[in-house]
Amino acid sequence: MAHVPPLILDLALILGVAGITTLIFKKLNQPLVLGYLLAGLLVGPNFPLFPTILETESIRTWADIGVIFLLFGLGLEFSFKKLVQVGGAASLTGLLEIGAMLLLGYSTGTWLGWSAMDSLFLGGIMAISSTTIILRAFEELGLKTRRFVSLVFGILIIEDLVAILLLVLLSTLAISQRFAGMELLGSLLKLGFFLTVWFLAGIFLIPSLLRRLRQTLTDETLLILSLGLCFVMVVLVTSAGFSSALGAFLMGSILAETIFVEKIEHLLRPIKDLFGAVFFVSVGMLINPVLLLDYLGPVLLISATVILGKAFFVSLGAVLAGQSLRHALATGMSMTQIGEFSFIIATLGVSLRVTSDFLYPIAVAVSVLTTFTTPYLMRLAEPFYRVLERQLPSRWRASLQTYSAGTQRITQVSDWQQVLRTYLQAVTINTVICIALILLTTYFLTPIVTFRIIASPWGEMLTALLALSLMAPFLWALSVKKLRSTSYVTLWRSRVFSRGPLVALEAARIAIGVGLVSFLLAQLFSVLVGLGAAVLMIGVVLPLFTHRLQQTYARLENRFLYNLNARALEQQRPMAYRHLVPWDAHLASFEVSPDADCLGKTLTELAFREKYGVNIVQIERGSRTIVAPNGAEPLFPGDKLTVVGTDEQLQRFKPTVAPTPAQVVHTTPEVMLKQLMVDAQFPFLGKSIREARIREKTHGLVVGIERGGQRMLNPDPATVFQLGDVVWISGEKQLILSLEHENESPSA
Incomplete structure (x- = not known):
């Protein structure tokens, strides 16, 4: 008889017992991980009534x-x-x-x-x-x-x-x-x-x-x-x-x-x-x-x-x-x-x-x-909430509601926040890359060049040249590239006292670039040589080759961004469980069941908005994505509907399209729910929803308006936008963002 290694015997014991325990826990509708834990207890050294593993x-x-x-x-x-x-x-x-x-x-x-x-x-x-x-x-x-x-x-x-x-x-x-x-x-x-x-x-x-x-x-x-x-x-x-x-x-x-x-x-x-x-x-x-x-x-x-x-x-x-x-x-x-x-x-x-x-x-x-x-x-969460709500003083409940509504207003990002965010991102990423290249050079490249290719001091010079060539695009982006966004220009023109800090930011990133080059060259030569060469490179060489370095950096950046977003660009992969809305109306998705009574009927005939108060903002049908479908669009088996509504509305709506429990699918990145504040620069101030042509401009819908503390879900198309309104628009992401930009541009 062939000898069986102890490891195989142990695996046979582990997987056999685990198979039995997980079947039992599955039958009891309990998590399988508990079955694995029980199996480990049974085959472990602390349970002598059962065979124990060997290795x-x-x-x-x-x-x-x-x-x-x-x-x-x-x-x-x-x-x-x-x-x-x-x-x-x-x-x-x-x-x-x-x-x-x-x-x-x-x-x-x-x-x-x-x-x-x-x-x-x-x-x-x-x-x-x-x-x-x-x-x-x-x-x-x-x-x-x-x-x-x-x-x-x-x-x-x-x-x-x-x-x-x-x-x-x-x-x-x-x-x-x-x-x-x-x-x-x-x-x-x-x-x-x-x-x-x-x-x-x-x-x-x-x-x-x-x-x-x-x-x-x-x-x-x-x-x-x-x-x-x-x-x-x-x-x-x-x-x-x-x-x-x-x-x-x-x-x-x-x-x-x-x-x-x-x-x-x-x-x-x-x-x-x-x-x-x-x-x-x-x-x-x-x-x-x-x-x-x-x-x-x-x-x-x-x-x-x-x-x-x-x-x-x-x-x-x-x-x-x-x-x-x-x-x-x-x-x-x-x-x-x-x-x-x-x-x-x-x-x-x-x-x-x-x-x-x-x-x-x-x-x-x-x-x-x-x-x-x-x-x-x-x-118990819902019953506990009802009990707690009854016990809380009315003043506390009102305060909580006011606080919740207040924190969910649109928060304006200041110009300084935008400028600092841009500088921090550019400095952090390019500094990290430069440090990584310096470490790669000093610990790996220098020994290889000096011992196997060219002896000192020519080896160090060749190493420094190679390292600076690799670092050049990132040093340019760190110290020379113009980071003057709209917010930067606004601060520079509108506030004289902002110019000092802005100049300090520019000086700081130049100093970081000089410090990085000095650190690299100081490892290979001397501190004075490193400092002099760093000033020469940042002050003369990089500006002289700005056009070529800009092209190189743009290619690298575009490759990185394409790779980062390739999944969304090529497959339009649905996002998982993204928090979209801060009040009760929110996005959810359902798959139309083959047993649903709504099959073959148009959205106008089904009148989901009138019956349940929900809006269909997108239909995924095979490889097609229909954003803001019109009333003549019928429903077919397998359609994936992106729906906006409250918990209660969605719960009432769900059996219409999914009589049996349906797997929830995720919303796609092309659809979003966005809130806009109606201020003096709002392009549709004083116009009705119909006159503003929101549907045509965003492929979407105005699903809610908050006015004077009151919330109007599914407002009538004749509703006129008033100063101070908070408007909720659901539709195609890029179009809504362009609409938001249009809203902000007059004040830029």
């Missing part, structure tokens, strides 16, 4: 690979463009909640008498909610069309990014065993630098590579190439002193900007499921039931702290961000659990041997308890 270290290696695949998959769903699209409400709420839970977790651990490192890791474990559990609960409870869901997903995006930063910071603290502020600041700056370099280089190179190979990419080659890129990034990131999870997440977020992301996600799913199962089983293997009984009190205390703390701080953050009390409570009570990232943070503490034995099983137990309570708390 623990090999399984740990597989579990590490599982973490890489989990983070790679998370990065594919993340996309840095989504982070840019996350609204201010989600950012404020997420950062407030995470900061409060970190402090609350650390305080809880300290109160229990735990060490500082245990308390710190507990704070990290308690800070991050479970995306998987929330998604599943929303689907099971039919909540995905509710307006507050977009806020939840925005917060989850913020949490994912902060969780990655936590992994890096906790690793640094665990290794140094010190809470030095300067050391942490240095780690953050190092992390920010490498993240920027890797992201810029990845977006510039990888989408272009995949497009060139497009004709030769099969499913197999695309999968292997994607995994190869993932593990190469893991190696690069770990070589720089960061965790492998960061590398996997970063490469996933880079590939998320390519047109192949859906195919990669589809191909990766079975592999991610396999290694993810091994990871969660390995988590369950570390659960010690006896230890849990000894720490039952802390488990219950921490579970209650997670539930109450997250519900309170998320709700508080949402209210401060201008959400209504109803939506704030629904958001807060949806995020009262911990999950995948908490396991990864707890695993980090175990692997670095800096946390106590009891912390890991406590984290797992808290996750299990909070997972079970999540659906019930989601259901």
Whole structure:
């Protein structure tokens, strides 16, 4: 009989038991991750009544690979463009909640008498909610069309990014065993630098590579190439002193900007499921039931702290961000659990041997308890709101409504904000690229040139020439390129006292360019030579070759921007859960069911607006996208409707087009809901909606007007725009933005 390696026996035991437990949990309509945890407990060393795995270290290696695949998959769903699209409400709420839970977790651990490192890791474990559990609960409870869901997903995006930063910071603290502020600041700056370099280089190179190979990419080659890129990034990131999870997440977020992301996600799913199962089983293997009984009190205390703390701080953050009390409570009570990232943070503490034995099983137990309570708390959100509303004094309710309406007004970005944003972006990006080229030159290029090609001093001169040639376009954009936008010109002409700070900004970026060139040349020659050559290059050489450098930089910039937006340009990929509107009317999408009674009828015949108060702002039909369809447009099976309305209106409307529960689809980037303030420069002041020809100019609709604190949904076409109105327009994004520009141009 052939010998079977222990690893194969272990995998047979793990996957066999996991298969049985997950079938049971699926039958019980419970999250599969709990089945994996139970399987790990059964095959682990702490459960002697069942066969135990033989090679623990090999399984740990597989579990590490599982973490890489989990983070790679998370990065594919993340996309840095989504982070840019996350609204201010989600950012404020997420950062407030995470900061409060970190402090609350650390305080809880300290109160229990735990060490500082245990308390710190507990704070990290308690800070991050479970995306998987929330998604599943929303689907099971039919909540995905509710307006507050977009806020939840925005917060989850913020949490994912902060969780990655936590992994890096906790690793640094665990290794140094010190809470030095300067050391942490240095780690953050190092992390920010490498993240920027890797992201810029990845977006510039990888989408272009995949497009060139497009004709030769099969499913197999695309999968292997994607995994190869993932593990190469893991190696690069770990070589720089960061965790492998960061590398996997970063490469996933880079590939998320390519047109192949859906195919990669589809191909990766079975592999991610396999290694993810091994990871969660390995988590369950570390659960010690006896230890849990000894720490039952802390488990219950921490579970209650997670539930109450997250519900309170998320709700508080949402209210401060201008959400209504109803939506704030629904958001807060949806995020009262911990999950995948908490396991990864707890695993980090175990692997670095800096946390106590009891912390890991406590984290797992808290996750299990909070997972079970999540659906019930989601259901209780609305009844709890009604009770709280009755108990609140009328003055408080009025104040909350006034605050919510006030924070959701259009906020004008000042000229100084626009100028500083432009300068900061240009300086940061080009400085990071130049520093990366300097490091590449001094650490890699110089030894190769001087030892293998030309000896000193000619080797250093050739190296400096090559480095400055590579840096030239970016030095030009940093120090010479004119950044004089409309806001800059406005400040320069209208306010004499603004000229000093503007000149200081110009001088600062020139000084940064001189400093970068001086730093490079000082590494190869002397400080005086470096400073003199830097002044000569910034003051003479770069301005002399401005035209050529401008062309080179424009080509590089256009390539980067095309790669960044290729997915939207080529596929018009729908955006996921973008927060679009700050009041009750919002965008949602539905797929027309083949069983719907509305099939074949025109929009005029169906009269959705009259019956339900909703507006159809877009129809996706195959490869066609019909924006602002007219009343003669019929509906067909499979049509994807983008609809604007309130939660209640959408709930009444849904059975008309989807008699059976339908999968919610996402709105496309071509459609948006925009609010405009009617001021003295508004081009349609004193005109009616019909006279303004909004429909023709934006391929859209005026879906609401706020006037004197009163909101008019679906205003009559004869309604006249009055000074102080807040107008809500839904339609084609570019046309609405051009209309907004037309509104602003007279005052420019």
